[in-house]
Amino acid sequence: MSKPPVTPARTKRVGAQLTPESIIEASLRIAARGSADAFTVRRLGEELGTDPTAIYRHFRDKDELLLSVADRTLGEVLDSIPDGLDWKGRLRALAAGSLAVALKYPAVSSAMASRTTRRGNEFRVVELILGAVLEAGLDGAEAAVHYRMVGDSLLAYVGQRAAYLLFDPEVRAADESSWSREYRTVDAQGFPHITRLGQQLAEVTHDQIFHARVEALITAIEQRAGALRGA
Amino acid sequence: MSKPPVTPARTKRVGAQLTPESIIEASLRIAARGSADAFTVRRLGEELGTDPTAIYRHFRDKDELLLSVADRTLGEVLDSIPDGLDWKGRLRALAAGSLAVALKYPAVSSAMASRTTRRGNEFRVVELILGAVLEAGLDGAEAAVHYRMVGDSLLAYVGQRAAYLLFDPEVRAADESSWSREYRTVDAQGFPHITRLGQQLAEVTHDQIFHARVEALITAIEQRAGALRGA
């Protein structure tokens, strides 16, 4: 028992000031502060009270740290999903939870919009979505495609919202006011639809859009399952 | 006629080497080279044969240049849409054209995934989508929300794909191989769905996913219009 089987087990020092966990938690604290101060390596060192480059003893590079942090936030999402829901309810809860976490840690979600963590919690999310799609009545390649549709779409949605939050307030203001400014003054001849619906376009909220996007996913799955059942 | 009305009309010099147009075109050439060399100000100066900082005489900052370049690519998308299509066909053509342009200029699309150009061609795209949604049978606030759903979704989709193309080849390879590596070795007890569908999950292509996402949008609009008609 005295000899570790193959690897020396790399005894991590007990008195270490920094641990992967403490670094991840500091990263989350910074990310939660929003765009006020960006999520940078030097700011991370400040938050930890150590030299910025010390984190490179625990993570190969910033990307690996980001993947670990993102997986942690995925855990938060999963914990927010109650039991006993049907497949639509589970997908809605997953979407709502993902959005909430994305708005809480925008820097993380923004960076992960087209990535894969390949870590523990991601497997749980995949299993969750797959279960929902299967319960809806899809299977095989059909279920696989629709899982990817849901997964990629959710990631893209929340990443888009998160990235938006990271812009300078003035840039964001310019984008938002465009609906009530530039779009009001377009040529009525060339753009009749914009002219006629200008008011309604300016009044659409982010939540309405998100809701519509999520329901579109659910409707698409339901429709496809119904078509297969009928065939 | 000798006196310009109010502003001195700021006579732009005729012999200028650089013009907004030439800078935009150089930007597109660089962006089309993919992730090989990134779209940076210094590289832009190289491409133009001038000092990098010269572009600041024509654009306030890199963001404003990016907005102009993006609007130009929107023009490419619009030109690729044939006439005489019904609303579904127009949306499909818009989606396909957007994806093609995004894959052609990934740096541009990636940066614009959550932005608004507020320039000429964007109005034309908005008018196009609004027309499709109206033709499908929606109107008023309902049409406005569904327009935003389509617009934001398309932007997010293609931005996601574009951003993916910009990653280091090794990062991309790690992400792609995960489906045939990590996901094959998960615990069969805890993740039965992943275990059972592992093969199909690894075989899903980007095109299948994109197709499913676009069709989901169309289905959602159709469904909503049908529900309103019935009510």
Place this chain on the structure above:
DNA sequence: ACAGCGTTGTCAACAGTGTTGCGCGAACTC
């Protein structure tokens, strides 16, 4: 034709980013 002046490109520099190599001291192993 000439003075004036705005426009435009060049250059050096700054603040910020992620990352690496070197050294020291402390903690663990034997």
Place this chain on the structure above:
DNA sequence: GAGTTCGCGCAACACTGTTGACAACGCTGT
């Protein structure tokens, strides 16, 4: 207790976008 490894601090590098000073060019009005 000796030797080795590990964790951290420090300085530095390459890269990013951006700014201010400067000089030269060409248009403008007289």
